[in-house]
Amino acid sequence: MRPPRTHGPSVTPPRGKNSLGPTSLSEKARLTGEFADWNNLVHRAVWITGELDTAAVREAWRRVCRRHDVLRRTYVSADEACTHDDVLSEVEFHTAETDEDAIELMRRFLGTPFSLDGPGFARIAIVQRGERRHLFGIAMDHIITDLISWLRIKADFREFYDRALAGEDGEDGDLAEAGSYQDFASEQRRLFSSAWGEERRAFWSSYTREFGAYPPRFLADAEHTGGYRHAVVTRDLPADARARVHALSRQARVTPFAVVSSGVLAGVREVAGDPTAGISVAHHGRGLPGTSQTAGLFVQTVPLHLGRRSASPLETVRQVSDRTHDVFEYALPLTVAGMSWNETLTAADQEAAGLYVELNEYPRSTYYTPLFTGTGAEYVELSLPGDKIWTETVAVSWNLYETGPQLVADYNANYLPGAAVEELLGAAERFVLSATRI
Missing domain, CATH: 3.30.559.30 (Nonribosomal peptide synthetase, condensation domain)
Structure with a gap:
């Protein structure tokens, strides 16, 4: 069995409040070395055609991160996680001269492994190729997501994008309906010792x-x-x-x-x-x-x-x-x-x-259906x-x-x-x- 990984303190972003709690057993497995030999990325890249409201994309992502506390998670040790009150990532915007340049830019952006000591485990970007053509990409470390989680996040992203398009004011009072991953981790650790x-x-x-x-x-x-x-x-x-x-x-x-x-x-x-x-x-x-x-x-x-x-x-x-x-x-x-x-x-x-x-x-x-209302989507295979x-x-x-x-x-x-x-x-x-x- 591989010896436990030496895990240093997390890098705390300069803004926002935070709370501490135990990691889940799956998080601990990753933090102590399981799958340490690979980048552990879950990623998607999609060509978006049609009218894309980039301000609405940014607001939708902010609200997704507010709804799901796992997207605001960092680690103090293999046994202790830090959940931040503020979001840890924002949508980056870029431009490219050609499709090939856009794909290469996205590959570099998505393909950088997350550090387990780092200030967040999700990144998201849009590369504009024209008024009605954009390359959209998102990557998360597997430590905070799986397929079912991605489908849930995707559905929420679409919901919040539509609500931003409709001009909703962006209040966060309705974001508590999703379960807390920190609550799950705490309950799992309690049960594990019983x-x-x-x-x-x-x-x-x-x-x-x-x-x-x-x-x-x-x-x-x-x-x-x-x-x-x-x-x-x-x-x-x-x-x-x-x-x-x-x-x-x-x-x-x-x-x-x-x-x-x-x-x-x-x-x-x-x-x-x-x-x-x-x-x-x-x-x-x-x-x-x-x-x-x-x-x-x-x-x-x-x-x-x-x-x-x-x-x-x-x-x-x-x-x-x-x-x-x-x-x-x-x-x-x-x-x-x-x-x-x-x-x-x-x-x-x-x-x-x-x-x-x-x-x-x-x-x-069916996993790659259009994420944004009024647009088309073409999945891009990135190695x-x-x-x-x-x-x-x-x-x-x-x-x-x-x-x-x-x-x-x-x-x-x-x-x-x-x-x-x-x-x-x-x-x-x-x-x-x-x-x-x-």
């Missing part, structure tokens, strides 16, 4: 005794033959794939995610011959009361395993569903929890796992220095759009043979789509 925490310790101690402290690699004998070489295997699914997945989920009375995860787990067992196949899954841990609308870092990676017992597809799906409920019910950032309990529940410097599974039932383009590369992980995505459903795997071709990845996808598809016909 019987709630002991229940989770008992579960994860038992779980890792049965399956080990980390999901196994997809192929135990895989070897690196060079640097990272990204490869993608795409398998077209039948047009009714989404309907079949949902039919099996209804028959088994489980979630669609449990169905597709079962398929990948069964595929690993078939291809790799592993009797206790394991994958990593993301859990957005808004399990405490009052956190559904709270922005911050809640996502956690937890291991999910298929037991030793062979079963029919229906029984397997139900078994995986039960296990999913367990690991999500007791989910914690396992690195820092293990440090607190003096137990090895996972390794901070190890790959995420041999397999990572996600279910996308809607096109990713930033320091982006994390999972060299030993196969990321399997079930993309069950209404048209063109696909099963997609991203992997390192200089580590894993493509034939084994293709075999895995074929086995997963057979397990899920052959179990139920509609």
Whole structure:
């Protein structure tokens, strides 16, 4: 396990009041070294076409930061956070002569990693290319956000932009409706030191005794033959794939995610011959009361395993569903929890796992719908220095759009043979789509 990071005092901005409180366990994991080898940025860049009111953008961002206290957060230590009364970032405005210049400027602006000792963890900018064409960009450190938080912040941004356009006076009296991340962190720390925490310790101690402290690699004998070489295997699914997945989920009375995860787990067992196949899954841990609308870092990676017992597809799906409920019910950032309990529940410097599974039932383009009323949006793919590369992980995505459903795997071709990845996808598809016909 990586030793704890030496963390100095935060840089306090020269204005505004502040209050101190405990960090969340996810924040502590990041502050003590988890993912310290990469930039940890969550970022978006979008071409905006149409009439953009830059003053309204600035006011909307100010109000978003006032509504969500996590955007006004800095750190005194791994265990103590500082929530500032005033905003810590403002919208920057730039101009560029060409689209290429605008994109390069935005890449430099967004791509600078945040310092954990720094005065804020969000930056936002607009690069003007013409009266009706702007490049909009935003970056946040993953320590304060995840996908669900981004969607919440995005919705609030649009709401406040519309209200600024309508000429509202910008009073902050209506901003208290979102949950406080500081309240969540305090309650989580309180519970962690109580019987709630002991229940989770008992579960994860038992779980890792049965399956080990980390999901196994997809192929135990895989070897690196060079640097990272990204490869993608795409398998077209039948047009009714989404309907079949949902039919099996209804028959088994489980979630669609449990169905597709079962398929990948069964595929690993078939291809790799592993009797206790394991994958990593993301859990957005808004399990405490009052956190559904709270922005911050809640996502956690937890291991999910298929037991030793062979079963029919229906029984397997139900078994995986039960296990999913367990690991999500007791989910914690396992690195820092293990440090607190003096137990090895996972390794901070190890790959995420041999397999990572996600279910996308809607096109990713829905994440990039226009942010500002009366404008169009075109997403810009930016590759930033320091982006994390999972060299030993196969990321399997079930993309069950209404048209063109696909099963997609991203992997390192200089580590894993493509034939084994293709075999895995074929086995997963057979397990899920052959179990139920509609």
